Amino acid sequence: MQQTLLLNASYEPLSVISWQRAMTMWCLKKVEVIAEYDERQIHSASSTFRMPSVVRLLQYVRRRYVGVRFSRQNIYARDSHQCQYCGRKAPQVELTLDHVFPKSRGGRTSWENIVACCVQCNRKKGGLTPKEARMKLLKTPIKPSHHNQLDMSFNRSRAPHEWLDFLPTK
Numbered sequence: 642m643q644q645t646l647l648l649n650a651s652y653e654p655l656s657v658i659s660w661q662r663a664m665t666m667w668c669l670k671k672v673e674v675i676a677e678y679d680e681r682q683i684h685s686a687s688s689t690f691r692m693p694s695v696v697r698l699l700q701y702v703r704r705r706y707v708g709v710r711f712s713r714q715n716i717y718a719r720d721s722h723q724c725q726y727c728g729r730k731a732p733q734v735e736l737t738l739d740h741v742f743p744k745s746r747g748g749r750t751s752w753e754n755i756v757a758c759c760v761q762c763n764r765k766k767g768g769l770t771p772k773e774a775r776m777k778l779l780k781t782p783i784k785p786s787h788h789n790q791l792d793m794s795f796n797r798s799r800a801p802h803e804w805l806d807f808l809p810t811k
């Protein structure tokens with residue numbers, strides 16, 4: 642887990658970001674570090690930092706301005722680390738991203754056209770559409786709303802213990 646929980650100034654969880662982004666925000670004095678990972682350190686030329694596990698924005702942002710970033714990690718999270726063709730749950734190293742409508746034929750790299758896919762299914766599908774390859778998608782890919790993202794990122798069972806104080810208990 643090399644991620645940092647970003648809290649609003651009001652301490653409500655906003656999103657999960659990379660620790661590098663958290664450090665950048667900290668250098669820009671946009672956030673304060675609330676908790677650190679005990680065992681992880683970052684070495685720079687002149688000093689050593691602990692990796693931030695929870696940071697808090699110094700200025701309150703209204704939630705609706707926080708979008709869900711399009712990234713490999715967020716696609717895997719949206720798709721529950723599950724191949725969207727065969728349904729197999731797989732660790733990240735055995736997953737890849739598949740363009741539903743093939744990239745080679747102009748398929749876009751977007752929330753609506755990218756799904757998590759296991760290496761085998763990806764190879765099998767090749768440059769075909771799901772229909773041509775006779776492979777059915779488990780569900781139609783959509784851009785997650787912020788609410789969906791909170792659900793997927795803030796799963797307490799997968800969260801580092803440093804985050805638990807700040808996550809909703811549902």
Ligand SMILES: [Zn+2]
Binds near residue numbers: 762763
């Ligand atoms: Zn598969």
